[in-house]
Amino acid sequence: MPFDTALTRMLGIDIPVISAPMAGVAGGKLAAAVTGGGGLGLIGGGYPDPAVIEHEFGEAGNAVVGIGFITWALAKNPAALDVALAHSPKAVFLSFADIAPFVAQAQSFGATLIAQVQTVGQARAAADAGADMIVAQGTEAGGHGAARATLPLVPAVVDAVGSIPVLAGGGIADGRGLAAALALGAAGAVVGSAFVAAEESLASANGKR
Ligand SMILES: Cc1cc2nc3c(=O)[nH]c(=O)nc-3n(C[C@H](O)[C@H](O)[C@H](O)COP(=O)(O)O)c2cc1C
Numbered sequence: 001m002p003f004d005t006a007l008t009r010m011l012g013i014d015i016p017v018i019s020a021p022m023a024g025v026a027g028g029k030l031a032a033a034v035t036g037g038g039g040l041g042l043i044g045g046g047y048p049d050p051a052v053i054e055h056e057f058g059e060a061g062n063a064v065v066g067i068g069f070i071t072w073a074l075a076k077n078p079a080a081l082d083v084a085l086a087h088s089p090k091a092v093f094l095s096f097a098d099i100a101p102f103v104a105q106a107q108s109f110g111a112t113l114i115a116q117v118q119t120v121g122q123a124r125a126a127a128d129a130g131a132d133m134i135v136a137q138g139t140e141a142g143g144h145g146a147a148r149a150t151l152p153l154v155p156a157v158v159d160a161v162g163s164i165p166v167l168a169g170g171g172i173a174d175g176r177g178l179a180a181a182l183a184l185g186a187a188g189a190v191v192g193s194a195f196v197a198a199e200e201s202l203a204s205a206n207g208k209r
Contacts (some may be wrong), residue, residue: 016188021068
C-alpha cells in the first residue's frame with residue numbers, strides 16, 4: 001500500500017523518509033540515492049564551505065535533493081545559503097540554533113523549511129518562526145539529541161505544534177522504526193546512522209564496517 005502522509009504530500013515523495021544532512025558523510029551521491037529510492041536525500045552542509053556545497057550539488061547530478069546546515073555555523077557564513085539556494089534545493093534543513101534569520105529567504109526560493117529541534121520549547125519557537133516542518137530529534141540521534149528520547153519527544157512535539165507536520169529523528173533504522181514513528185503521530189522519519197553505512201556515503205570504509 002502506498003504511503004500517504006503530510007511529508008509525502010508536501011514533498012511529492014513516495015516514502016516518508018528524509019536522509020539526515022550529516023556533515024562530511026551525506027554528500028550529493030548519498031542524497032541522490034535516497035531520492036532515487038523514493039525519499040528525499042539531503043546534502044550535509046554542516047559548517048558551510050561554499051566550494052564543498054557546489055561540489056556536492058554536482059555529485060547529486062539531476063536528482064532533486066535538499067541541504068541541511070548547522071544553524072549557528074550558517075549564521076557565521078550566511079552567504080553559504082545563497083550558494084545552496086542557487087541549486088534550487090527541495091528543502092532547507094536547519095539544526096541547533098534560531099532559524100528565524102533564514103526562514104523567509106529559503107522559502108522565497110521555494111524550499112520547504114525543516115527545523116530540527118531537541119525540546120518542546122524549541123519546537124514552539126520553530127513553529128513561531130515559520131518552519132514548514134519540524135523534526136523532533138531524540139537522544140538516540142547519532143549522539144546529537146539533547147535530553148529526551150525519541151519515543152516520548154515525538155508525541156510531545158506533535159501535540160505542541162498543531163498542524164505543522166512533525167518528523168521523528170533518532171534511532172530509526174528500518175521499516176519497524178518508521179512504523180513506530182508514524183504511530184506516534186509523525187509524518188515520517190529522518191534517518192542518519194543507517195545511511196552512514198551506505199555505499200554512497202562519504203564515511204570511511206572502517207566507519208561503514
Ligand atoms: C555521522 C552523523 C553526522 C551528523 N551530522 C549532522 C549535521 O551535520 N547536521 C545535522 O543537522 N544533523 C546531523 N546529524 C544528526 C541527524 O540530523 C539526525 O538527527 C540523526 O542522524 C537521526 O538519528 P539516527 O542517526 O539514529 O538515524 C548527524 C548524525 C550522524 C549519525
